[in-house]
Amino acid sequence: MEATDLRRIPSSDPLRAYRYRDGLYAADLVTAALVHLDFFTWLAANPSDLAAICRHFGFAGRPADVMMTLFCANGFVTREGDVFHLSDSGRDFLLASSPWSLAPYYRSLKDRPVTKDYLKVLSTGKPANWGGYDESADWHRAMEDEAFARQFTAAMDCRGVLMGPAMAQALDLSRFSRLLDIGGGSGIYACSLVANHPKLSATVFDQFSVEKIARTRIAELGYADRVDVRAGDMLKEELPGGYDLHLYSNVLHDWDLPEVRQLLAASFRALAPGGMLLIHDAFIDADKCGPLPVAEYSALLMHSTQGKCYSTAEYEVLATEAGFRGFSFRTTAADRGVMTAGKP
Ligand SMILES: C[S@@+](CC[C@H](N)C(=O)[O-])C[C@H]1O[C@@H](n2cnc3c(N)ncnc32)[C@H](O)[C@@H]1O
Numbered sequence: 001m002e003a004t005d006l007r008r009i010p011s012s013d014p015l016r017a018y019r020y021r022d023g024l025y026a027a028d029l030v031t032a033a034l035v036h037l038d039f040f041t042w043l044a045a046n047p048s049d050l051a052a053i054c055r056h057f058g059f060a061g062r063p064a065d066v067m068m069t070l071f072c073a074n075g076f077v078t079r080e081g082d083v084f085h086l087s088d089s090g091r092d093f094l095l096a097s098s099p100w101s102l103a104p105y106y107r108s109l110k111d112r113p114v115t116k117d118y119l120k121v122l123s124t125g126k127p128a129n130w131g132g133y134d135e136s137a138d139w140h141r142a143m144e145d146e147a148f149a150r151q152f153t154a155a156m157d158c159r160g161v162l163m164g165p166a167m168a169q170a171l172d173l174s175r176f177s178r179l180l181d182i183g184g185g186s187g188i189y190a191c192s193l194v195a196n197h198p199k200l201s202a203t204v205f206d207q208f209s210v211e212k213i214a215r216t217r218i219a220e221l222g223y224a225d226r227v228d229v230r231a232g233d234m235l236k237e238e239l240p241g242g243y244d245l246h247l248y249s250n251v252l253h254d255w256d257l258p259e260v261r262q263l264l265a266a267s268f269r270a271l272a273p274g275g276m277l278l279i280h281d282a283f284i285d286a287d288k289c290g291p292l293p294v295a296e297y298s299a300l301l302m303h304s305t306q307g308k309c310y311s312t313a314e315y316e317v318l319a320t321e322a323g324f325r326g327f328s329f330r331t332t333a334a335d336r337g338v339m340t341a342g343k344p
Pocket residue numbers: 143153156157160182183184185186189205206207210232233234235236248249250251254
């Protein structure tokens with residue numbers, strides 16, 4: 001296998017290959033709403049805000065929000081202020097009484113495991129089992145097992161070989177010297193940042209089940225002299241001090257609002273004054289009507305984790321609450337982006 005050069009980004013387009021994987025579950029969420037709940041017929045008669053939708057169907061807020069973002073991004077639904085209305089295409093193709101209704105076409109998919117999972121996730125707010133298989137634990141518990149952690153971390157690592165350098169090259173980090181990569185997984189993003197910013201050194205902070213995996217991968221990439229690893233629980237202990245740059249890469253999207261608030265507050269406390277927080281993730285637009293590929297990916301995260309893709313506006317509000325100021329956002333690669341926030 002060719003050696004990995006974290007300063008190189010392929011010039012071909014990654015989007016088609018990424019989007020099948022990222023968007024895989026979105027069709028199951030549409031099927032659950034259309035076939036099991038006849039959601040669109042109800043919405044046509046009852047334009048409603050999120051709270052009223054949740055009350056009527058007994059939905060939890062997080063999955064309902066992700067579902068409505070997906071429907072807006074598809075143009076099935078429009079949003080006027082806080083109120084959702086069925087759009088013309090929703091009326092034509094998703095309303096049970098329409099001559100062009102596709103409900104019978106989707107009906108044969110109704111027993112797919114992930115479609116049925118969505119009914120549970122919508123009503124309980126809790127993630128389904130990983131991959132929709134009965135015998136697996138949910139992702140958060142599964143990650144405590146080293147064999148699962150190895151397989152999952154390898155999956156994250158292979159994305160990072162593209163996304164890490166793309167993020168690193170989008171940023172001017174010349175003011176910074178010490179990076180803490182929180183929930184850093186294999187260390188691929190920490191290695192990408194130090195590879196592209198020669199003054200930086202880094203620590204990857206992740207749970208115990210991932211520690212050895214990260215050390216091995218960092219050594220294999222050739223950065224063991226500039227990237228070390230520290231095991232700990234980011235939700236149960238203070239983050240270590242002595243860092244002027246923090247990274248949450250694909251971490252906040254695993255969690256619901258209370259944990260996201262907790263993690264942002266922990267970062268603000270531990271970061272050096274004048275330091276910067278990087279959030280690398282897939283971001284929903286501020287108006288929560290797109291982009292469609294991110295809304296589809298959010299459906300997958302909503303199914304399998306306690307989180308979702310947050311919007312740029314949601315992150316700004318949450319990070320401002322934690323004390324951060326001065327935000328910037330830029331897109332990187334494969335429908336991802338990076339937000340920066342400063343600690344005054
Ligand atoms: C989706 S992965 C992202 C990994 C990497 N940052 C990336 O962008 O590919 C989330 C990471 O958070 C870590 N994590 C989850 N709960 C944690 C906890 N309580 N303390 C520390 N790390 C945790 C997981 O082990 C995992 O490596």
